Amino acid sequence: MKVTAAVATAPEQPLDIRELELDDPRPLEVQVRLVASGVCHTDAIVRDQWYPVPLPAVLGHEGAGVVEKVGAGVTSVAPGDKVVLAPASCGTCTQCIGGHPAYCTKFYELNFGGARPDGSTMFRDGDTAVASNFFGQSSFASVTNVAERGVVKVADDAPLDILGPLGCGIQTGAGAVLNVLRPGPGSSIVIFGTGAVGMAAMLAAVASGCTTIIMVDIVDSRLEFARELGATHTINPRGTDPVEAVKEITGGGANFALDSTGVKFVFPQMVASLGTRGHGALVGASPLGTEAPFDIGTLLLTGLTVSMVVEGDSVPQEFIPKLIDMHARGLFPFDKLVKHYAFADINEAFADSESGATLKPVVTF
Incomplete structure (x- = not known):
């Protein structure tokens, strides 16, 4: 079938909106008509080839939509169901079976390989194959095929125009806190x-009841917004040493810390901000090969734990409905982070995300 898609063609170049041919869903695939898709930092860094995903490619990995048709072996959803899309995983490795699909042994192959496991792509541009299956979904397309394991059924009245980011960015931050740091x-x-x-x-x-919540950033307007949403303290490191400030605020160091930046000099600051036996988590992506120094002589005495967290270490079929329920009860107002763009304006959404003008762009079809 003919679909409209935004195609990444080269690093640091705008996505090209084209008409592509989408093949039929395989036996364990679900064909989804997209209602909306979040724009994530990972889309930008893959477009720019921080990770070697084949180009041209249809990116996008925060999709939400309605099931159009299902493959012969699909049992969990049916045409007409509303769904949120999540990353791909094999379902059979030790990590998947153990409830940690974000650490699937085939995660890179299934989510960044640019094709199905058999090497086929679901999109074509004339005679040219276009890389697909990005995060198992390639949601920058009006219709796409998704492995059944990557589909999360939601209620008929679910607000699909805001739910897509729960599949990656929102569940990454929330899951790092709720599932890992706790x-x-x-x-x-x-x-x-x-x-x-x-x-x-x-x-x-x-939502967890933390009573000291410190946000660190160089953008004052973002810090002010963070206070509006519940931060108790804010630090701009351009004028203040963040490690010293955190230790002063907490009386020696924070119980928990999270680095969402992936910046190599921020990660050591995050670790140094922890108090004795504190627990820190890294969720920010960096170019492959990025290194950050540790003073292991000092850190040995602290009893710290540092976790590397992918996708909030969540089981999407459990965690995404939990976040939706928290949102419905007013406990997790993530919709305040979202700004909508027409799909035709997807490059504007990318630019606003990069500049910081928009926290979470969501394109609507």
């Missing part, structure tokens, strides 16, 4: 970066 009521947390992931982490910290 702060208790009355605890302290410092979060570096006030983008969509960092803000989602902050909202999760508020």
